[in-house]
Amino acid sequence: MKPAAVADVRLTTYNKRVYEPSDDSFALVDALLTHDWHIKRPRLCVEVGCGSGYVICSAARLLEQHGIRAHCIASDISSAALQATQETLVAHSVACVDLVQGDLLSPFLPGFEHKVDLLIFNPPYVPTPDEELSRTDIARAWAGGNRGRVIIDRFLPQVKDILSPEGFLYMVTVMDNNPAEILQLLAEDGIEGKVVLERAADEEALRILCCWRI
Amino acid sequence: MKLLTHNMLSCHIKGVKNGYPFKIDPVKIEEMDADYDPDFLRHIYPRLEWPALREAAQVMGEPNLPEEVTESMLQNDEEFLRHFHHALLELILEEGALVCPETGRRFPVHKGVPNLLLHEDEV
Ligand SMILES: C[S@@+](CC[C@H](N)C(=O)[O-])C[C@H]1O[C@@H](n2cnc3c(N)ncnc32)[C@H](O)[C@@H]1O
Numbered sequence: 245m246k247p248a249a250v251a252d253v254r255l256t257t258y259n260k261r262v263y264e265p266s267d268d269s270f271a272l273v274d275a276l277l278t279h280d281w282h283i284k285r286p287r288l289c290v291e292v293g294c295g296s297g298y299v300i301c302s303a304a305r306l307l308e309q310h311g312i313r314a315h316c317i318a319s320d321i322s323s324a325a326l327q328a329t330q331e332t333l334v335a336h337s338v339a340c341v342d343l344v345q346g347d348l349l350s351p352f353l354p355g356f357e358h359k360v361d362l363l364i365f366n367p368p369y370v371p372t373p374d375e376e377l378s379r380t381d382i383a384r385a386w387a388g389g390n391r392g393r394v395i396i397d398r399f400l401p402q403v404k405d406i407l408s409p410e411g412f413l414y415m416v417t418v419m420d421n422n423p424a425e426i427l428q429l430l431a432e433d434g435i436e437g438k439v440v441l442e443r444a445a446d447e448e449a450l451r452i453l454c455c456w457r458i
Numbered sequence: 459m460k461l462l463t464h465n466m467l468s469c470h471i472k473g474v475k476n477g478y479p480f481k482i483d484p485v486k487i488e489e490m491d492a493d494y495d496p497d498f499l500r501h502i503y504p505r506l507e508w509p510a511l512r513e514a515a516q517v518m519g520e521p522n523l524p525e526e527v528t529e530s531m532l533q534n535d536e537e538f539l540r541h542f543h544h545a546l547l548e549l550i551l552e553e554g555a556l557v558c559p560e561t562g563r564r565f566p567v568h569k570g571v572p573n574l575l576l577h578e579d580e581v
Binding site for chain 1: 463467492498505
C-alpha cells in the first residue's frame with residue numbers, strides 16, 4: 245500500500261514557543277485519513293490553532309492526493325505559531341494555505357457564515373487552574389482551564405455559524421473534557437457528531453470528534 | 459494573503475455594524491502563479507461577495523473584473539475567468555493594512571499575515 249501523504253515531522257517547524265506535533269496532532273491527522281474524500285470534497289477549509297502547521301499541511305496534502313482543489317486558512321492566536329506554520333508550508337511546497345492571526349473563528353464572524361466545508365481544531369484541552377489561561381507563553385497551546393473546556397466552550401457556539409450545509413468539523417478532545425457533553429452541546433445547535441477515533445496516549449484518553457450539520 | 463482570504467474576513471470590534479469588507483491599504487503586493495482551474499472558480503463563486511472582490515482587486519492592480527457576472531461568463535468566458543483567477547489567487551498582499559470601513563481601525567498585514575487580534579477594549 246502506498247503510504248498516505250501527510251506532512252513529514254522532519255519538515256515541520258516547532259520550537260519552545262510553538263506546540264510540537266504530538267500524539268493528539270497525529271490522532272487528528274489519522275482521523276482526517278478516515279474522511280470520505282471521494283464523496284465529501286471540501287472547497288474551503290479552516291484550521292484554528294495551527295501551531296506548527298503539521299495538521300493543516302497534512303490536510304492540504306490529502307486534498308491534493310484526492311485531486312481536490314481547495315482554499316485553506318490556518319489561524320492561530322500566536323505569531324510564533326504562524327511563523328512556524330509558514331515555514332512548514334514552504335518546506336512541503338504547499339501553496340493553498342493562507343495565514344490569519346486571530347482569536348478562534350472571530351476573524352470570519354460575523355460575515356462569512358455557513359461557507360466552510362472543513363473545520364479543524366486541536367484546542368488547548370488540558371485541565372488546568374483557570375489562572376493558567378492568562379499566560380501568553382507556550383502554556384496557551386495546551387492550558388484549557390476548568391475540565392480543559394474553557395477555550396473549547398468559547399469555540400463551540402461559533403461552529404454552527406461557520407459550517408457550510410455540507411461542512412465537517414474534526415476536533416480533538418480528551419475524556420476529561422467530557423466529549424459526550426460536547427456532542428450534546430453541538431446537537432442543540434443542529435450539529436450531529438460522533439467519536440471517530442479513540443486512542444490512549446501518555447495519561448490522556450484522546451477522543452477525536454467528527455461533526456456535521458443535520 | 460490572497461484576495462480570497464480577504465473576502466472571508468470582517469472587522470468584529472464590539473458594536474461595529476458595517477465591518478465588511480476591509481479596505482486594503484497596500485504597501486507591498488506580490489504576484490504568484492497559481493494553477494488555473496475554472497472548475498474551482500465556478501465552485502467558489504457562489505460563496506464570494508463579488509463587489510468586495512472587485513473593489514479589492516482594483517486596489518491591488520486588477521481593474522478588469524466586471525460589475526455583473528453571469529452564468530455564461532462562469533461557464534465559458536475564458537478571458538473573464540482568467541481575470542477572476544488572477545484576482546482571487548495570484549495577487550498577494552505581503553505588507554500593508556486592512557482598514558475597518560466603519561471605524562478606520564487598521565489591522566496590520568506583515569509578511570502576508572493579517573493580525574486581526576483585538577485590543578482589550580474592543581471585545
Ligand atoms: C494543542 S495546540 C495544536 C497545534 C497544532 N494544530 C497541532 O495539532 O499540533 C493548540 C493551538 O491553539 C492555539 N490557540 C490557543 N488559544 C487560541 C485562540 N483563542 N485562538 C486561536 N488559537 C488559539 C495555540 O497557540 C496552539 O498553537
